[in-house]
Amino acid sequence: MSDKLLLSVRGAGKQFMQGSRLRWACHNVSFDLYPGEVLAVVGESGSGKSTLLRLLASRLACDEGSVHYDVREEGAAPGLVNLADLSEARLRWLARTDWGFVEQHARDGLRMNVSGGANIGERMMALGARHYGKLRAEALTWMERVELDASRIDDLPGTYSGGMQQRLQIARNLVTHPRLVFMDEPTTGLDVSVQARLLDLLRELVDQLQLAAVVVTHDLAVARLLAHRMLVMKDGVVVEQGLTDRVLDDPQHPYTQLLVSSVLTP
């Protein structure tokens, strides 16, 4: 882990209208993320986890504070850049090269009307790849890496199982070798054995590719398995943050204590 910051969040927040009043969905969040580090954001539903993720990925604009990212581009000076200062073109470029976004529902992150191979190839084609043979070879490599049956390359994602769709979504995001991946509840809605395999795969890929990741989850087991550090959110604010093992084994905040103690163990 290098000591150069990849992502730095300073007092970020977003408010929405609720009825006629403004309400902070996520308020005054600050943290730093280093290359290769995995951060889990946990909390109950409605605590602002997904809103935070959308702020980080610039899908929403911050109403307060700012998000800074180390944009690595040829000719550009290295260092953190406020994402709000970037043009839409640069943001979209970032989003399809240096970032990945794994949606909770694979259908939202995939193009359902084109085959699995085309889904994997889309980012490369967006970056100007125009050689069919090479695109296909790359797609096959990635299908293998995420443990998808290579003979399904020309099938529509709709014919894949839920777990396969999620793996396809991951392959589609990782094909450009991003440095930062956002994941919104990547394992929710999958059955336990599929979850375990997917987590295994994610852990391996994160390790191999030196990915930094922000994983939103309400499943503490996912956080324990994947994350180096974690952030506990409640009612839009971060109530506790620290190393995963420290937070889970020695929770300080009453809410975190409640969260940890309410995990079912068979």
Next chain:
Amino acid sequence: MMDENYNFGFLDERTKKMIRRALLKAVAIPGYQVPFGSREMPFAYGWGTGGVQVTASIIGRADVLKVIDQGADDTTNAVNIRRFFARTTGVKTTEKTAGASIIQTRHRIPETALTEAQTIVYQVPMPEPLFRLEPRRRETITMHALAEYGLMNVKLYEDIAQLGAISKTYDYPVLVNERYLTSPSPIPKFDNPKMHMNPALQLFGAGREKRLYAIPPYTAVRSLDFEDHPFEVQRWDHACALCGAADSFLDEMIVDDQGSRLFVCSDSDYCGERRETGHVGCQQAVHIPDALAQEGSAS
């Protein structure tokens, strides 16, 4: 003779001025879709309301108009639009490509090469080449603005993956002036190379979708493809049965239920001119055995 109950060109002068302003913008940004206030025309959408409004706006009393539909001057759409303009403008009409100053077309570009003195007006049903791939209009506008056209190649990739070749044979997407992804209107891909560096001004009108665009003379037009699956035009094993042309776009007509096909030029003016100058085809239908039926009897 012009019907004096109508304004020249059917549309009122303010409307024509509005369309001309949109056309100027379209010519200034080759391939860019310019919104315009499309008017109700006295015929249905899908019958060329966009093309007719463009023609009505640029036509002058000295112009000679040719209208073609699928290459032919004598099909319903062509005959009606030609009559419409003959009645509302009184300009001369012709069936000769070389003698026309404005050519309004649906589905073809004439085989005879166009000149700098000519303007070709295309009738366009769907100006947005990305519409089947990206349903959100706001998103397609952003994609055009940022020249993000990878998605079109995703479609071509999908064709090759599923069918072994790019299956699009008409309305084949092109990149105009190496910038804007553009629909060439439903012309066969056979005609795409003719758009490249064409000396004539090419105007496109989509009435229902309320968009205009243009390809100015001598503008680069490139059909999208893959390095290892290059763009190709259709080829036939036969020549035109009437005029013997081997280089024109042929219509295949089924003449009986025994597998006889007659191949003739789709451009009726081109075919006629060749016959006048003494070219003769085989005058016969070609027998093409039904491959499927043979397979069936063999098993």
